Amino acid sequence: MDISIKITDRKGQAHEVKVPTDMGLNLMQVIQAYELEPLGTVGMCGGKLMCHTCQCYVQNDVDLPEKREEELGTLSRLLHVKSNSRLSCQIPITPDLEGLEIELAPLF
Template identity: 60%
Template sequence: MVQDITIKITDREGVIHQVQAPTDMNLNLMEVIRMYELAEEGTIGICGGMALCASCQCYVLNDVLKTERNDDEEAMLSEAYHVKENSRLGCQIPITTAIDGLEIELAPE
């Protein structure tokens, strides 16, 4: 059964968007942000989701996401700007039913 989840995303201008994301398309959070055009074209997902650019960095605002950063994500964030303890790369967060209700804020460009 196809199930959409709800994610609350605060864009770089501070506008909050509540979006529906399908769990049956093998998407990640960065792709959902691009799908809804919540960041200016060419400013998010520059590397195509390979954890090589940190353009999809976001701040996790609630405790829904239970996974930890992987090694590639840690390495990229160690070189990125505006990194906080709750920073994650959107390309490394798969869209699954486990993250229904996730709240994030896009990091500055």
């Protein structure tokens, strides 16, 4: 089953992407696979909660997994954090994400 996700890149351009829910992907990997940002500027730590490059802002009310303590700790050290900030590496792709809209946070 594929779902649709709207991703606004750091230049403000919106992209609607189709994503399979049966491959065990996370949102960071989707951003990388669609090459929505230059190589190496999203997920520099490989999803190990050690950088800020996959931070995004959730723009609509979709049922996301709760932020774990590790994600909260990383977010507490970052710039440009908002109440709707998430690390895209911590959002697994599931059917519940149908219609999700995110905006990538600035790098600096």
